[in-house]
Amino acid sequence: MEIFNRTVFKAIMRNKAYVTIFIMALMVLAVSGYVYLKFQEPSVMDIANYHTEDKVTVDELISMFIKDKRLANSAYVEKTIEVKGIIKEINYLNKRQTILLSSQQFAESFVICDMLPTKNKKMESLAIGDSIVVKGICKGFLSDVVMLNCISIDTTSE
């Protein structure tokens, strides 16, 4: 009886070792998988869940960049902001959707919004002259403000 018990015990211990090895192997796999995915991470972002750092109008944003570029750069560049403006143009140049927002104050400057691909039906109904709020990441100012990873956000619910 005692011999039998010992054999069973040994068998269980051996199995335990296997289980430990198996769990460890799984962990190594998970960690390396995570690291690999982290490096492969595409530059596409879930902008809807980003914290909005500032809400401005097209006129406010452009005038900030024209008046004090240094200050505007530190305040807006690489920041997630919401810009309210009127659609001047919607184009599909370079196989992407871009919305240009016009300014009432500055006729030669716009806010160029590079839109994220979306399945949102509302995007298709947008038209020139519509007032919209675009959320995206501000990249800086040339003769226009450049915004990337943009989405149009619904403000009617607010």
Place this chain on the structure above:
Amino acid sequence: MIPLVNRFLVFFAILHATATYGQQNQRMIARQGKLSFFSYTSVENIEATNNQVLSIIDKKEGTIGVSMLMRAFVFKKSLMEEHFNESYVESDIYPKTNFSGKIVDFDSESLNNGVAFIKGNMEMHGATKEIEVKVKIENEGNKLVMTGDFEVPVADFDIKVPPLLTPNIAKIIQVMFRFEYEPYEE
């Protein structure tokens, strides 16, 4: 009702626009020029695209200006984008790359469909270098499309690659661009 003063303003604005139309129209603008660069090595291939390159061409003078935000380059991998902006081109210190140049042997036919050479100075990462680029010109209605490619030696622009990463970054970067110009409004 629109106040009378505003109506006068609108009237003068229209008058002004009409009077200067001839001059303004000699300039064409591309706000969404596309410029991509490629770094091919045996270790890895790096590719990035900027879809918001600004370029203005003066059809009378044959001059071309190009300006782009380094932070507007989009990479396939976000980590590469971070390295590019923070370690290599130092976008906080040098946010833009500019080019200003002129079409070589410019005359009234230089902007017809065909090939032209543009010579000028490229300013990137605080360094300025003279470059010459062969471009293909196509006229599509009232638009003018300019495409071309050239090479940029990394060392020309004081871009320091850490020794550990030297095998990952090509010594010569290939650049490709396509600018679609339209008449400058206002």
